[in-house]
Amino acid sequence: MKTLKLLAVMVLVCTLSAFTITTEDKGYEVGDIATDFSLENIDGNMVSLSDYKDAKGFIVIFTCNTCPYAVAYEDRVEVLNKKYAAKGYPVIAIMPNNTNVKPGDNMEAMKARAKAKGFTFPYLMDKGQEVYPQYGATKTPHVYILEKTEKGNKVQYIGAIDDNYKDASLVKEKYAENALNALIEGRDVEVNKTRAIGCSIKV
Structure with missing residues (x-):
């Protein structure tokens, strides 16, 4: 009987661990x-969301x-920043890949790309690959729009x-813009989740 009870406890622990x-x-x-x-940003400074005191x-x-x-989305990301940073919603770009697997995504390459494209937003490296799993990001690009609330930055x-x-000219649904416009206008976001299309994040 004791053996059965012990086995049952072990199964329960394993089940709870798997769930966690x-x-x-x-x-x-x-x-x-x-x-x-x-x-770390491409300019060498450390960047946090809390740095943006006036952001919405x-x-x-x-x-x-x-x-x-x-x-393919670089220019559209730049447009998002230019359009919405002034309205309180700046772009924060994060490079999540393992640079040993993708050396073309290392910091020097990020700096060069940002300079060539004229990025006006921070381009950060998730060096320890600790941030993207918290978000649950699986693709590049993968977008998360956050709203500042009393409880914190709400997804x-x-x-x-x-x-x-x-092709940007053939876009019919601007999911990110629609969500941002709704938040700025105080409306509920009608389509709040879509499937990210892109390359898998390299670990």
């Missing part, structure tokens, strides 16, 4: 409060140099920038 791991691995859902971070929220985008999907949208990575 799964819960942690899934990342944020819409409505969750995102934890702040401190990551953030457009956090996990992206990189080497993924063709991310490259209001997760997914793709829009519905056509190939």
Whole structure:
């Protein structure tokens, strides 16, 4: 009888452990409060969300140099920053890849790419690959729109920038912009989660 009880306890512990791991691995859902971070920018400074005292929220985008999907969206990310930073929602770009696997995403390459493209937003490196798993990001690009609230930075949208990575002129649904416009106007975000299209994050 004692053996059976011990076995039952062990099974329960294993089940709970598996559940805990799964819960942690899934990342944020819409409505969750995102934890702040401190990551190195291409200018050598450390950047945190808390640095932006006057921001109303953030457009956090996990992206990189080497993924063709991310490259296809670079200009659109710049447009987002120019359009919405002044309205209180700046872009915070984060490079999540393991640079041993993707040396084209190392800090020097990030600096060169940002200079060549004229990025007006911070381009941070998730050097220890600790931030992207918290968010649950799986692709480059992968977008998380946060809104500052009394409880913290609330996740209001997760997914793709829009519905056509190939051609900006053929976009029919601007998911990120629609979400941002709703937040700025005090409305609920109607489509708050879409499927991110891009390259898998390299670990």
